[in-house]
Amino acid sequence: MDIDIVGRIAQDVARLPPGVQRHIEAVQHQSLALARRWRFDETAAALAAQAHDICRALPGPDLIAQARSLGIPVTPIEEAFPVFLHGPVGAETVRRRYGLRDQAILDPIRYHTMGRAAMSPPEQVLFLADKLDPQKRARYPYFDEVLRLAYEDLDAAILCFLTGQMQAFLAAASLVHPGMLAAYNNLLLQRGGSLGGT
Ligand SMILES: [Fe+2]
Numbered sequence: 001m002d003i004d005i006v007g008r009i010a011q012d013v014a015r016l017p018p019g020v021q022r023h024i025e026a027v028q029h030q031s032l033a034l035a036r037r038w039r040f041d042e043t044a045a046a047l048a049a050q051a052h053d054i055c056r057a058l059p060g061p062d063l064i065a066q067a068r069s070l071g072i073p074v075t076p077i078e079e080a081f082p083v084f085l086h087g088p089v090g091a092e093t094v095r096r097r098y099g100l101r102d103q104a105i106l107d108p109i110r111y112h113t114m115g116r117a118a119m120s121p122p123e124q125v126l127f128l129a130d131k132l133d134p135q136k137r138a139r140y141p142y143f144d145e146v147l148r149l150a151y152e153d154l155d156a157a158i159l160c161f162l163t164g165q166m167q168a169f170l171a172a173a174s175l176v177h178p179g180m181l182a183a184y185n186n187l188l189l190q191r192g193g194s195l196g197g198t
């Protein structure tokens with residue numbers, strides 16, 4: 001990995017709000033531990049974690065404007081909740097600003113918030129590490145179960161998180177992002193999922 005890219009990302013991360021920086025540190029820690037557990041490239045996992053929220057602090061209108069200028073599709077859900085765009089805009093920013101071309105780093109950044117169908121193992125690691133920041137423990141009643149599963153079976157950990165999260169969204173009459181639903185359906189299909197009640 002180009003040492004200059006690593007240094008430039010670190011410089012930009014140091015300019016993010018303190019809360020985002022604390023979160024990034026926690027995500028890096030968990031990503032490294034998971035990469036070690038699953039024998040993935042630790043350098044790539046650490047770098048993806050470090051850069052994953054590089055655009056997290058951008059105001060919504062800026063995220064929408066940047067997505068449009070970068071050719072990233074903006075759906076009505078993302079127009080209503082631009083925060084969904086910080087992963088895709090972040091990945092494209094990392095690619096252009098730092099010249100980083102490694103899809104094994106860019107894709108995890110792009111899909112870290114909501115996931116997608118058929119996530120690669122590095123995508124799964126960053127997705128889970130992002131949710132397993134201890135500061136989010138109170139937000140997710142299934143936090144400890146997801147944490148335990150993350151070290152046993154990545155698919156099961158993600159399915160556990162998505163199930164809990166989507167149940168919470170439905171109970172609160174919240175929108176469900178299509179990426180999350182695609183990830184959920186894909187995992188169920190892999191496991192021979194059923195159409196309950198039909
Ligand atoms: Fe994020």
Ligand SMILES: [Fe+2]
Nearest residue numbers: 023052053130
């Ligand atoms: Fe994050």
